[in-house]
Amino acid sequence: MLWVDKYRPKTLDKVLVHEDIAQNLKKLVTEQDCPHLLFYGPSGSGKKTLIMALLRQIFGPGADKVKVENKAWRVDAGSRAIDVELTTVSSTHHVELNPSDAGFQDRYVVQEIIKEMAKNRPIDVKGRKGFKVLVLNEVDKLSREAQHSLRRTMEKYSASCRLILCCNSSSKVSEAIRSRCLNMRINAPTEGEIMKVLEFIGKKESLQLPPGFADRIAHQSNRSLRRAILLFETCRVQQYPFTSNQAIPPMDWEEYVSEIASSIFKEQSPKRLFEVRGKLYELLVNCIPPEIILKRLLYELLKKLDSELKHEISHWAAYYEHRLRLGQKAIFHLEAFVAKFMSIYKGFLIETFG
Amino acid sequence: MGKGKRSSTIVISSSDDDEVKDKTSVRLSKSAPPRKNPKRAKKLTVSSSYSSPFQNSSAIDFDEWRQSAVATGAVGSLTGQWEHEVAVKFLHDDIVNQICEEFDQGFPQFKVTSDSSGNKDMWVEKYTPSCLGDVAVHKKKVEEVKSWFEEKLKSNADNSFSNVILISGQAGVGKSATIYAVACHLGMEVYEWRTPTPTIWQEHVHNSNSGIQYMSKLDEFESFVERIRKYGLVSASLTRVSPASVVLLIDDLPMVNGKVSYGRLQRCLYLLLQSVRLPTAILINDYGRSESAEQHSRYWEELQSSLQNAGAYKVTFNPITANSIKRALTRICRLERLKVNDEYIDFIAKSSEGDIRSAITSLQYFSLKPHPLDTLSVLNSVSTYPEEKQTETNRLDDRVLLPFGKDATLSLFHALGKFLHNKRETGSTVPSDTDVILLKEKFSRCPIKMDDPELVLCQAHGQARLVTDFLHENVLDFVNEEAIEDAWVVGAYLSDTDLLLTPSSKTWEAENVLQSAAASVAVRGVLFGNTSPLSSRWHAIRRPVLWQIDQSLKHNKNQILSRRLDDTTSASLYSHSTLATEFNPALKWLGHRVAADHQAPDEVSFDEDDCDGMSVDDEVDDDEIEEW
Numbered sequence: 007m008l009w010v011d012k013y014r015p016k017t018l019d020k021v022l023v024h025e026d027i028a029q030n031l032k033k034l035v036t037e038q039d040c041p042h043l044l045f046y047g048p049s050g051s052g053k054k055t056l057i058m059a060l061l062r063q064i065f066g067p068g069a070d071k072v073k074v075e076n077k078a079w080r081v082d083a084g085s086r087a088i089d090v091e092l093t094t095v096s097s098t099h100h101v102e103l104n105p106s107d108a109g110f111q112d113r114y115v116v117q118e119i120i121k122e123m124a125k126n127r128p129i130d131v132k133g134r135k136g137f138k139v140l141v142l143n144e145v146d147k148l149s150r151e152a153q154h155s156l157r158r159t160m161e162k163y164s165a166s167c168r169l170i171l172c173c174n175s176s177s178k179v180s181e182a183i184r185s186r187c188l189n190m191r192i193n194a195p196t197e198g199e200i201m202k203v204l205e206f207i208g209k210k211e212s213l214q215l216p217p218g219f220a221d222r223i224a225h226q227s228n229r230s231l232r233r234a235i236l237l238f239e240t241c242r243v244q245q246y247p248f249t250s251n252q253a254i255p256p257m258d259w260e261e262y263v264s265e266i267a268s269s270i271f272k273e274q275s276p277k278r279l280f281e282v283r284g285k286l287y288e289l290l291v292n293c294i295p296p297e298i299i300l301k302r303l304l305y306e307l308l309k310k311l312d313s314e315l316k317h318e319i320s321h322w323a324a325y326y327e328h329r330l331r332l333g334q335k336a337i338f339h340l341e342a343f344v345a346k347f348m349s350i351y352k353g354f355l356i357e358t359f360g
Numbered sequence: 361m362g363k364g365k366r367s368s369t370i371v372i373s374s375s376d377d378d379e380v381k382d383k384t385s386v387r388l389s390k391s392a393p394p395r396k397n398p399k400r401a402k403k404l405t406v407s408s409s410y411s412s413p414f415q416n417s418s419a420i421d422f423d424e425w426r427q428s429a430v431a432t433g434a435v436g437s438l439t440g441q442w443e444h445e446v447a448v449k450f451l452h453d454d455i456v457n458q459i460c461e462e463f464d465q466g467f468p469q470f471k472v473t474s475d476s477s478g479n480k481d482m483w484v485e486k487y488t489p490s491c492l493g494d495v496a497v498h499k500k501k502v503e504e505v506k507s508w509f510e511e512k513l514k515s516n517a518d519n520s521f522s523n524v525i526l527i528s529g530q531a532g533v534g535k536s537a538t539i540y541a542v543a544c545h546l547g548m549e550v551y552e553w554r555t556p557t558p559t560i561w562q563e564h565v566h567n568s569n570s571g572i573q574y575m576s577k578l579d580e581f582e583s584f585v586e587r588i589r590k591y592g593l594v595s596a597s598l599t600r601v602s603p604a605s606v607v608l609l610i611d612d613l614p615m616v617n618g619k620v621s622y623g624r625l626q627r628c629l630y631l632l633l634q635s636v637r638l639p640t641a642i643l644i645n646d647y648g649r650s651e652s653a654e655q656h657s658r659y660w661e662e663l664q665s666s667l668q669n670a671g672a673y674k675v676t677f678n679p680i681t682a683n684s685i686k687r688a689l690t691r692i693c694r695l696e697r698l699k700v701n702d703e704y705i706d707f708i709a710k711s712s713e714g715d716i717r718s719a720i721t722s723l724q725y726f727s728l729k730p731h732p733l734d735t736l737s738v739l740n741s742v743s744t745y746p747e748e749k750q751t752e753t754n755r756l757d758d759r760v761l762l763p764f765g766k767d768a769t770l771s772l773f774h775a776l777g778k779f780l781h782n783k784r785e786t787g788s789t790v791p792s793d794t795d796v797i798l799l800k801e802k803f804s805r806c807p808i809k810m811d812d813p814e815l816v817l818c819q820a821h822g823q824a825r826l827v828t829d830f831l832h833e834n835v836l837d838f839v840n841e842e843a844i845e846d847a848w849v850v851g852a853y854l855s856d857t858d859l860l861l862t863p864s865s866k867t868w869e870a871e872n873v874l875q876s877a878a879a880s881v882a883v884r885g886v887l888f889g890n891t892s893p894l895s896s897r898w899h900a901i902r903r904p905v906l907w908q909i910d911q912s913l914k915h916n917k918n919q920i921l922s923r924r925l926d927d928t929t930s931a932s933l934y935s936h937s938t939l940a941t942e943f944n945p946a947l948k949w950l951g952h953r954v955a956a957d958h959q960a961p962d963e964v965s966f967d968e969d970d971c972d973g974m975s976v977d978d979e980v981d982d983d984e985i986e987e988w
Contacts, residue, residue, distance in 0.1 A: 049938060093921060104935055107921065144935050232938075236946035243950050257945040276839040276847045283836075287909045293916050293940035326855070333858040337906060338832060342851035349848040 009239045010232055013207050016070070018059045022203050023052055023195040023231065031056065031190075035064050042160065042169045044145075044184060046176040047192030050230025053172050056192065057141060060170075064139070065099040072097045079122075081114040090115050100139040106147035113152035116142075120159040123167050138167045145171040146178035153180045160186055194229040197221070203231060204238055213242065216250040226254050259294050260302060267306035274348035274355075282344050286337060296336035300327055300343065307347060315354055322346045483724040484717050487692050488537060494691075495541045496684040496716050497534040497677060504675055506542045512639040513546060513605070524633045526667055528644040529677030532715030535643045536611055538677075543607045548639075552609040553584060577614040578621055582628050589635045608640040622659050626666060633670050642672070679714020682706070688716060689723050698727050773901055775820035776830050779883050780838045780901075782893040783809040805888060813883040814876070824879035828857050829904040831886050840892045853885020920944075 015021045018028040034040065043060075045053040061069040078091045090111050095102040101123060105115045123138050148156065157180065160169060171187060173179055195203075204220040223241070227234035240255055241248065266285050269278065289299050304323040308316055326343040330336055489495040495502055508525050527535045543550045559567070564574060575583075588608065614625065632640070644664060668674050686709040693700050700723070708726070712719035784806035810816055817827065832854050839847050860878035863871070920936050934943065 050942075107936070147935075230942075233942055236942060240946050240949040255949050257941070258948065259941065259945065274844045275841050276836045276844060277841060279844070279847055280836045284905075287905060291909050291912050291916060292944075293913065293920055293936055295937040295941070298937065298941060329855055329859060332862060333855070334862045335858050335906065335910075337909075338851070338855045338858040341832075342848065342855040345844065345848035345851040348844045352844055 008236070009207060009211075010235045013203075013210065013235070014055050015059060016062060018056075018063050021052070021055065021059060022206060023199045024056065024192060027190065027192065028056060028059065031060050032063055034188075035060065040064065040139075040168050042164070042171070042187040043190060044171045044173070044176065044179065044187035045190045045192055046146075046173050046179075048194045048230065049174055050227075050232035050234075051192045051194045052231060053192045056190075057170055057172060061097075061100055061139060061141075065097075069097050069099050079115065079118050081111075081118045088114055090118075100141060102141035102143070104143045105152065106144045110149065112148050113155045116148070116152050116156045117159055120156075120163055120167065120169075123163075137165075139170055140167055141170045141172065143172050144174075145183070146173035146175050150180070153183055157182045157186065195231050197224040197229065200224040200227060200229070200231055200234045204234060207235065207238065211242075214247055216248050218250045219248050219252065222250075223254060226256075259289060259292065262289060263299065263302045264306045267303060267310075270307070270344060270348060271310060271351070274352040279341065279345055279348060283337065283341055286340050286344075290336060296330055296340055297327060300330065300340060303340075303344075311351075312354065315350060318350060319347060322350075482721075483692060483696075484720050487688075487695070487720065489534075489541050490544065492541050492545050494688075495534055495538055496680050496688045497538050498681075498684070501675060501677055502538055502542065505538055506545065508673055508675075509542055509546055509548070509607070509639060513548075523636050523638060524640045524642060524667070524672040526642050526644065526664060526672045526674040527677060528664060528674065530679050530714060531645055532712075532717035532719075533677045533680055534716060535677055536609065539607065539609055539641050539643075546605075548605045548607050550607045550609050551638075552611060553581075578624060581614045582624065585628050585632045588638075589631060606638050608636070608638045610640065610642045613642070613644065622663075626663055629663070629667060630670055633667060633672055642667070680716050681714070682709040682712075685709040685712060685714070685716050685719045689719060692720065692723065696727070700727070772820045772822055772826070772830075775816050775822060776827070776834070776901055778810050778816055779813065779831065779886055780834055780893075782838065782887055782890050785809055805891070808887060813887060814880055817879055817883060822879065824857070824875045824882070825861055827879055828854060828861065828882040829906055830901065831882055833902050833904040833906065835886055835890070838893050839890055840894055843890075843892055846889050846891050849889035850886055853881055853889060857882040857885070 018032045021028045045057060047053055058069075072095050074093065074095050076091055077094045078089060081088045081090060088111055090108050092103050092105070092107055092115060101119070103115075103119070105112045105119075108115045120140060123140060142156075145153070145156075160183070169187070171179070171183070176184060176189065176191075201220045201224045204223060205215060208215045208220070220238075223234055223237050227237055237254055241252060244255065245252055262285065266282055269285075270282060272278075286299065290296065300323060304320065307319060311319060322343060326339045326346075329342075330339045333339055492502060492506070505525065505527070512523060527538070529535055540550055542548075558577075559574065567574065613629075629642070644660065664674065686705055689700075689705045689709060690702075692698075693705070704726070705723070708719050708722045712722065785808075835850055835854075836847060839850065857878045860874050860881060917936055920939050923939075
């Protein structure tokens, strides 16, 4: 088992980061009925951990007994029936799923599952919580239609089920949904907090941490706790005992992106653009989401860029990120961004150096 | 005499061959050397001529014959059937020979008397090439086929090599004609598998009422192949000829849909290939394979390559050149004693796009016009117009105006070539019209050397998504090395196109408009953006890599997601992006098993050759290449 899963705190009391939020959540569910919740924050900040702990707080240990399965739904959509298959994680009290995996059929999933859950409402034996919880991941990736239908189903079935939504950016979730939920912002943990967690794990695994090592991992993790722990475990596999100047392996795709960036800096021509396209394909094919590629690429490009151009380039990155979302084929927009960058950068070079 | 004829008519209508009549209802129409050679003429290409009201001037034989037919009371109904019946099915040799002789006696005369009254004959049948020289197919190809057959004849049937030749090509490039001509030349007889006529519903109802089971065409073909394999050609008519001098011709492979029946056909052909003793020719039609990303054409290509791998010899026929068609048409005109303007023939030849069958039919249709004078005037107006404006585009328009000939379709690659090469008028850029809005320098472009891009698109039947993908894949090759700005402009337009093409559920009605708008934006964007296209002469047009990427992306995503299912240790679902960006790299470092199958699997096999082969010449408009 990976350390990320192994050292995930099981209860709200045991969490090491966001202790205040955990305590608030605990108060919230013990005192009164739970409202719909929307957790948002950067990846690796502990949203999932909090949600799991919260479920356990509500339902007791029963929430831990989960089974993972592929579930198929047959949705009747007017004239035709649509078959949707999704992976779900469920216990007797909750169901967790990624509706955005269904692609453009996501709205049927949302409607149908909530309806189904509302139908077989758990019988409330001991007078305890008479509702089920539906955990929806990646709500920000849902299409506008799906979000819309989510809103209505939320209202309709709010008596029998609670929704816990989880996403990275609340700006991509529609206002209507946001206002119907209690919004919980989960910040990225500070480097200090990450170091604390790493030291905790080190102690549990009885590892010797040289001074400054946890610091470096925390720094390289980009304030993502998950990544920090993964890096930590990777380092443990690569070399133990640790030395304080041990190399910390970078993510392969990030390295690849920085390669792309430097090749863009070297030459600006249609031919180079074509090569870049090939590299972008390579990344895409390995399931790196185009938004993340674009973001990372911008980050790498800005590193070496003259400050004069930074504003303009960021503008175009944002422009094409938006189009990426509206459009269908990511490569068109990624490539247009690269071409724009090349064009601007080349103009700049000619202007400065003649 | 009369009796013989009577029975011949029965043969025609009911195909009364003992061997053939049984449940399979396979019809082996035996045909062979054309009528010029009376001794061997067994293929009776009975066409509508026999049903035409015979002129007094026609041969006495026919007149007499017709009267005898009238006497038997058969003429009214039978002539109608004859019109559709192309090849005569066989009964017994003696009767057949008898008929043949009668026909042969009549035929030369008939042919000679072919003045305007003989026009009702289908020329395509009438002028089927009878000797190798007459075949309009390129000599090398004919030679190739001939030498293959010669080799088969020499080495006889018992060698281990496959006895199958595979001929592919467009419709009307003379595939079957070549086989017949070669067979005639070598003194072989052709047995042709004719696809049984489709069962109509009433027939089906009747059959099922009378207890006959329905067989699909594929079933019938299978049982035919089965019989060929087991017994060879056992037929009453075969007693005289040695098996070596027989060619089995499979012209029309049964149509298949779906994987299962396709698999059956493939297996069936494979068996045939393995075991057939006779030299066999299988003809395959390429239906505009350039345009299709669809499943169907991929099936056919797979089929062809699998047959080839199994040892079949493949010959590909290219479309017939305009010059060859012209020659053939001129020959027909000469034989028909028809005065047709050269330019006109030229015109038909060009518009037929290498389909000689359609060219001949066009010619016949043209000569059918009631008043030759009228046609001449039409002709004049047609032929003078191009002289006024010699541009190719105007010719294209003319084609559309004419009431016959093929529709001027462009292959998709042709159209893409036009867009990518982006040829423009040089010289004076300033338009003479005063009411044209004056554009800034950087927005003005020279006029393009083609029709409206939309028109070209329409002729190429390009779908927006398809065209966009192809343009995206290939456009960078055509952008000048220095002009990164251009590359961006093009890229920006393609990005716009993608937005337009993204289906949104709100605008079902607008979908069509959006599609064409998107195609227009893509094409015009490419034309506009690429200010100084490379003047390279030759470029292969690649198939979009994007398709492959999309497919493997889907595959990889599913794999990642399904792995999540296996990995029950983690209690919560990670999104695939988290898995891809954070877990996978880490797992790779950890030497987890995941590392092995993380490489982009290339299960989706693409037939590389079907796009590599398609290249667009710079001079796309002049395809007057005589030698291939």
